[in-house]
Each structure stands twice: as structure tokens, then as C-alpha cells.
Amino acid sequence: MARISKALLISYFHHLGVQLSNNDLLQNLEVEDAYAKFGKDEKATKVKEKKRKVYKHKKAESIPTKVVSKTFSVVKLKSKAKEHNVTIGEYLLALIFMAIAKERSIYHQEKLAIAAEVPVDFRSFYPSNTIRNFAGNQNIIVEDTEDFPRVLKEVKRQMMGANQTSAQITMNEAYQGKLALDKMPKGMKKFMLKTVTKGMHKGTTFMYSNLGQLSFPEEITKLVDSIEFVISPTQGLPYTFSVVSIGDVLTLTATVDAGGDLILSELFSSELK
Numbered sequence: 089m090a091r092i093s094k095a096l097l098i099s100y101f102h103h104l105g106v107q108l109s110n111n112d113l114l115q116n117l118e119v120e121d122a123y124a125k126f127g128k129d130e131k132a133t134k135v136k137e138k139k140r141k142v143y144k145h146k147k148a149e150s151i152p153t154k155v156v157s158k159t160f161s162v163v164k165l166k167s168k169a170k171e172h173n174v175t176i177g178e179y180l181l182a183l184i185f186m187a188i189a190k191e192r193s194i195y196h197q198e199k200l201a202i203a204a205e206v207p208v209d210f211r212s213f214y215p216s217n218t219i220r221n222f223a224g225n226q227n228i229i230v231e232d233t234e235d236f237p238r239v240l241k242e243v244k245r246q247m248m249g250a251n252q253t254s255a256q257i258t259m260n261e262a263y264q265g266k267l268a269l270d271k272m273p274k275g276m277k278k279f280m281l282k283t284v285t286k287g288m289h290k291g292t293t294f295m296y297s298n299l300g301q302l303s304f305p306e307e308i309t310k311l312v313d314s315i316e317f318v319i320s321p322t323q324g325l326p327y328t329f330s331v332v333s334i335g336d337v338l339t340l341t342a343t344v345d346a347g348g349d350l351i352l353s354e355l356f357s358s359e360l361k
Contacts, residue, residue: 093302095300096305097304098304101308122210122216127260128260131245138218140201142202142293143197143200143202152345154345156344157342173244174240176331177331178244180239180329187352187355192233193213194350202229202293202294204229205292205325206297208226211266225248227291227292294329295319296326297328297330299330304334313337315340318341319341321343327351
């Protein structure tokens, strides 16, 4: 997603007349289907996860969704994260867990685990520069949220589970799923995609996507103060959080319904300040 966003922004400023060198322009962008290229039609042994009951905020259909963004200093956040020996992304994710735990306690659902769906870029494991989607999801599940350092430690431990082995399993499943879908009638294909997507989010409390630090040519950087990365409302996910940085400005964006005001106030008044 970061590569797609960068390509679109560079093209946008180029069309506005910003003078860029040929080296800065992303030419001959790769659009290969990386899942098909690296996926295999073979079964992989998948570690069975312990089944847990997951906390989910019940979104009322009549409540509208809203988007809230806040900016923070990358340098200051990096310093805070370094105190706990974690990355900025892990630090923010742990704070979101703590904020949702506050809401969970109000509804007396402390016994339910909180589960995050975290997209992982597979380009870290495979040689592909495709601008098409090439990511999988890492599920981070936290039950005990009494102690912030403990939550940080658990987030860090589970994020380390995102490796080439788990990526290969995900790609094999995606590739095999595509082969099966290609054999189905068009109407059946749409129904199956909708069913699978709904099932994927059943055991998820929220989504958290971190694009990281985006780098641009100096001609563009001096024109941009900050960037927002907004995840549109997703069926089965009442809360989504996204992060993107440019220079020293990190933008944290939350897509929530009106019932998420408590989480937002808790999160933005937390150790982010």
C-alpha cells in the first residue's frame, strides 16, 4: 500500500507541474500478480491457534461513521518507543489495545480477548516491486491489558511471528483460493468472496495498518506538511486505525462510529502526548 500511495502522489504532483527528474518518476511500474508468482499449489502445515472469544464493539446501524486524525512528532514518538525497546508501530498498537480495553471494561467484558488485524507487506520477504496488493494479515491477540509494559511485550512478541514462513502459507492459501474461484460462475464467485471476507473479520476487534515513513523527492516534500491514510469503513470492523509519516510528522487516523468517542479520548490523551 505504501508503494501504491507513493506512486500516486508522485504522479499527482508531476501532473500539477512540479519539476521532477526522470529518476524520481516511477516509470514502468510493475503490476505483476505476486501471489501467483510466489504462491504454490501445495498445502502447508499451519500452527493451530487457541480459540478465544473476542471482544467486538456492537455498531448500531443508525450511527454514522466518522474519521478523526491527529499528528505527532516522529522524533518524540521514536524516543518514547525506544524507552520500551519497541518500534513506533508497536508502541502505537499497544496504546490502541489499552484504549479499547477501557471501553471493554465499561461493558464488563474483561474476560474477552482483544484482537487486531495487522496487514504485513510481503515485499519484505520476496523480491517484488508490484504496485498491486501484496500483503497478508498478522493477528495480534491480547487478553491481559492491566499492565502497559506487558502489553507492549506481547505485541512485540506476536509481531515477530510475521516472517517468510507465515507469508508463504498465506500466499499458498490465496493462490489456491484464486484457482478455486476462477472455476466458479460469476454469481457464485461474488457470494463466496463476500462470505470469506465476512468470516475473516469475525474474530477481529479492530484493524491497524502502518504505512511507515514515506520518502519523496525534495521538490514534493517541501510542499507537503502531512499525509492522511484513511481506511474506509469495513463490514465487521467498527474500528480501524492507520498510520503514515512524512518527515517528522506522523498522522494517526481512526475510523470509528459515534460509540468510539471513549476510545478516541483515551487514545489521544494517553502517552502519545
